Amino acid sequence: DTLLEVENLKKVYESSTGVVEAIGDISFTMRRGELVCIVGPSGCGKTTLLKCIAGLLAPTSGRIELDGVGVTSPPPSMALVFQEYGRSLYPWLTVRANVELPLRHTALAKDDRARLVDDALRAVGLDHAAGSYPWQLSGGMQQRVAIARAVAYQPEVLIMDEPFAAVDAQTRADLEDLVRTLHRERGMSILFVTHDIDESVYLGERVIVLSKSPTWVQEDLPIDLAPE
Numbered sequence: 001d002t003l004l005e006v007e008n009l010k011k012v013y014e015s016s017t018g019v020v021e022a023i024g025d026i027s028f029t030m031r032r033g034e035l036v037c038i039v040g041p042s043g044c045g046k047t048t049l050l051k052c053i054a055g056l057l058a059p060t061s062g063r064i065e066l067d068g069v070g071v072t073s074p075p076p077s078m079a080l081v082f083q084e085y086g087r088s089l090y091p092w093l094t095v096r097a098n099v100e101l102p103l104r105h106t107a108l109a110k111d112d113r114a115r116l117v118d119d120a121l122r123a124v125g126l127d128h129a130a131g132s133y134p135w136q137l138s139g140g141m142q143q144r145v146a147i148a149r150a151v152a153y154q155p156e157v158l159i160m161d162e163p164f165a166a167v168d169a170q171t172r173a174d175l176e177d178l179v180r181t182l183h184r185e186r187g188m189s190i191l192f193v194t195h196d197i198d199e200s201v202y203l204g205e206r207v208i209v210l211s212k213s214p215t216w217v218q219e220d221l222p223i224d225l226a227p228e
């Protein structure tokens with residue numbers, strides 16, 4: 001059951017200073033319910049790839065389909081979590097209100113929204129902090145709020161771009177376990193991008209390795225996770 005299909009994607013940036021081939025030619029598919037990691041060094045085009053998948057940037061050529069539909073603008077069935085968690089939360093809204101925000105643009109009744117928000121806050125271990133403001137929380141907890149917001153929204157696919165690059169090692173390990181739990185227990189489809197090979201191997205059921213242009217190597221490495 002294919003969820004995401006990227007075929008012969010290419011992105012070239014043109015500016016007054018020259019032409020940069022950020023993505024040479026990449027193809028891969030992701031099944032529903034998979035946790036796929038994309039790993040590669042800085043500058044290999046990870047952010048560019050995600051922006052194209054998220055419909056924020058038009059590819060130079062190639063095709064991206066989510067659920068069989070071509071992506072040309074941000075798909076409503078997608079949620080994004082970035083490294084800059086602090087900036088993605090509204091400081092004047094409580095944790096609860098931040099998590100509920102995307103749901104307010106849906107047709108869901110108030111009670112249903114509240115139920116989804118409670119459930120998401122529990123899932124990330126923040127039910128006790130529902131009434132706090134983001135600036136009262138640590139960086140790791142703020143990132144949990146961002147993840148709760150994505151969980152409550154129930155996206156077809158959750159895209160995470162180096163989400164834990166800015167937190168300390170212990171917090172990062174806890175958050176990685178949270179991602180694994182969300183995937184395992186809720187069957188969330190997650191596309192996780194990182195420059196950290198250890199993180200990609202720990203998290204991914206499948207790891208897609210990007211290497212730096214101009215020589216393009218792309219491999220699917222099947223990684224067996226340790227038995228749970």
Ligand code: ADP
Nearest residue numbers: 013015020022041042043044045046047048049
């Ligand atoms: P990564 O996220 O893996 O670090 P990026 O997608 O940010 O890689 O960048 C890939 C390449 O494209 C780099 O060489 C970068 O300098 C270049 N690049 C990224 N954004 C732009 C842009 N807006 N204009 C020109 N070049 C860019």
Ligand code: ADP
Nearest residue numbers: 090091092093094097098100101102103104105
């Ligand atoms: P909605 O329109 O769904 O209520 P908003 O994100 O527009 O949600 O705003 C949520 C609350 O935050 C509102 O009470 C709004 O007045 C307030 N708000 C919006 N933007 C700002 C801002 N830049 N600074 C302070 N408060 C803001």
